[in-house]
Every structure is written in C-alpha cells, then in structure tokens.
Amino acid sequence: MRYSALGVFWHGLTGNKGWKPVWRNPDPKPHYDVVIIGGGGHGLSTAYYLAERYGIRNVAVLEKGYLGSGSIGRNTTIVRANYMLEGNSQFYSHSLKLWENLEAELNYNVMHSQRGQVMLGHSDGQMDMLARRGNMMRMQGDDAVLWGREDVRKHLPYIDHENARFPVYGGLMHWRGGTARHDAVAWGYARGADMRGVDLIQNCEVTGIRVEGGVVRGVDTTRGHIGAGKVALTAAGRSSQVAAMAGLRLPIESHVLQAFVTEGLKPVIPHVVSFGMGHFYISQSDKGGLVFGGDLDMYNSYAQRGNLPMVEHVAEAGMALMPMIGKAKMLRSWGGVMDMSMDGSPIIDKTDIAGLFLNCGWCYGGFKAVPGSGDAFAHLIASGNHHPAADKFLLSRFRTGHVIDETGNGATPNLH
C-alpha cells in the first residue's frame, strides 16, 4: 500500500478501517542468500538496501524481540554530520545525504527535521576548536557556520549567556543537522524491506553460528536452523556475544547511555543544542517533550537502565545552560546499551570467516548512521568490496594502529 495525502484523507472519511498491517510475519524458510542478525535500525536498513540497491531479495532479518526494540527506539534522535577525521567525515556526510531523501525513497514519514544543530563554545580555546571542526566539515562538503556571541543571543535567547563559570562565547551551527522520529525510521525501513520480499522474523533469537571449513553455513535459532549463504551481524549492544558464537573477539565494551524526556510543552527550543562545558544535548520533539541526554554511566552494562548519579549530573548540566527548563517535569528516563569501540568509531568489515560480515561498534553515533551504515554494509555484503564512504571502518585498524579516534582519548571506550 502506497501512502499519499489523498489516501489519508480517504481513510479518514471511511472510519480508518482500511489500514492493513505494514509488514508480513513470515515463518523462517530453510535457507536464505543473506541472514541478518538483529532487527534494529542497522539490520533493517541493510536489508532494505540489499533488496533495493544491490538486487539481493532472498534475505531474512532475525530479531530476538520485536522489530526496533533496541537502541533504535532508545536514542535522542539526533541526525548530524559534524565529524572531523578522515573515515568518519565522509561516512556521516554520505549518511546525511541519504537522510535528506529518505522519506521520498521509503514513502514513509520519518519526521526528519533539519532544524539545525549547534555546539556551544565557552572559551577562546573552545572557539578555536569549533572553528577548526567547522572548517573540516566544510572541506568535506557539509555545512557549518561559526557563530559569535551576538548570533547565539539572537537564535538562542533562552539560554544563560552570562553564566559565571561558563559564559557563552559563540557556537558552531550545522543547519543540515536536526532530528527524526526514531521508531518511524525502523518502521519505514522494515516496510520497505518487506515490500521487496525480505522476511522479517521476530521472536527469533540466534543461538549459534555454523561455520564449516572457514565458511559460514547458517545460524541456529530458537525457531530452528536457518541456512545462509552469507551472515551479517548488526546486533549493536550485543555484538560481543553474537560475534563470540563465531569465535570472534571484538574491541568493544557494552555501556549504558541514559536519555530523558519531559512533559509536553509549547515550542521553546527550535534547534538541537549541545552544551560545550558538560555533556548535555537537548531538542524538542514534535509532541512537545524536551528530549535530552548526557554522558554514559561510565561502567560496563547490559541493563538498559542506568543509575541516579548520571541523572543528577545531566540535570545539573542542563540547569547550568538553560535554567528555564528547571520547572519542566521529567516524565521518563531510560537506558540504551551501546557498543563502545576502543577508538569511538564503528566497524563495517568482512571477517576471516568467508561469508560472515560484521557491523558494530557504533558508540553514541548509531542513529544518524542508520542510512549510511545500511547502504555501506549492503554494498560490502553484495559485492565483497568496501563502500567508498566506509572503507576506513576496518576491524584490522586496531591491530595496525590506524584507529579513528575523534576525541583523542585512546583505548578508553567509556570516554569516547
């Protein structure tokens, strides 16, 4: 069923009784050309691009829970391309371009809103750093505007410009950055993949990966054995365990990142705003809730929930930047588990096992990467060659020393 304004109007007139389930709920077939482990954003977009761009339609996505039940529905929905380093820069640029045509391509409203994302600076040194980052973003072909004090005052009149400890010196505005409706991204890709013949199999946990003579043969699941020509891992948060089924050991720790939303308010924050002197970022959803987040809880966790000290820390950072939010009531907080890689950058690569492909280590950056990751991973699975926008995300870089360490923190995954 193709969605259109006329269709919405017609269904409205006929009592909205004509809407049908958007994807099938098939039983697994005995064999697929490609089996994707993990039905989150990256798995679903990989399946979609495999079918749409690379002509491989005999594909299954296996999800142990329900589609989109992991971090695709647990993030703060920010979409941006403001990376500096070779490797990251071209990849997120590619991903943002896919975002910009995503709704038309999927015929699905993912509520992508390019409202602008600004990083604030609070010292001369930080302004130099922002200028450098802005130049590198522009050299990549993306947009960045360096704002002085007056620009910030004009666009963000509601923040505390004269905070005694952290006065605002300026900021770096990335106008093509913004937000999107996270669940809708999963649903849009799921629908697109299903329409092209991909089997989306839910409540199907992979319990083993079968490898014979260095070649992958299929997977064992809670719904029986499924043969596969190729197996692709997109199980971020649980990558270490899934990879271990094939004997792989990864440069990844799993950490929990909390996020928060307030009650619905009238429009007050038109952009995505990042504080420069504490880890705090905020935007306002179309429903009106202020959606914000901060640092990891810092310790390894698979719990999908965090502890109170980080709630306090994020709230303090928010109050330092914009005291006006202090009266808003926080409705919910939640945690998502993320693959924190040892250099803060992801892995999209082949493995030493023929037919087994790896997509993991997304750290904080998984949501905005969903289109680019799916396209690049599908390209790799279909052709055996790395996509030009993602040819630096090699697993071997940790062995050879070619790490992509955007924050310069070294092998400390919780600090990236």
Added chain:
Amino acid sequence: MRITCPICGDRDLREFHYRGAAKLMHRPAPDAGDEAFYDYVHIRENPPGLNRELWFHELGCRAWLVAERDVTSHEFKSVELAAEAKRGAK
C-alpha cells in the same frame, strides 16, 4: 549502585572512577610482541554476566579496587584491593 570499599565500607557510586576490565593490571612483558599488546590494549571479553573490573576510590581512600560485578543486574559479587588481588594472582 553502591560499592563496598574494603577500606572505607559501603560508599556511594559517585566517589568512584571506573577504569575498565581488570586485565589491564596484567600488562604483557615489553618483548611479548604485537599480538599480545593488541589483545591487551583493544580486546575485551565484554561478558553479559560477571565482569572483573577496576575501580578507583577517587573521592575516598584513593585505593584501586578489583570488583566482580554482574553487568546485567549491576550487583557486586566481590570487591578487593587491587594490590592484594595482584599479590594473590602471583
């Protein structure tokens, strides 16, 4: 989360700094080779259950601790001084 420091007793999480896997205490010998250092610096077991890890009691006695913690429930099974853990391992 609260951590029972062997010196200070039951203390708030905010007093502690997390460093990561306890394997970091066992640095390979200088001549151990690239593969050993690759494993030491970058590879983590990242288990879904009990994790052996290093905590620093930064706002307390400033002792390094080795804890065993269930990373799914956040429950601590044991906490000991890193110095004693290292001595015990030898």
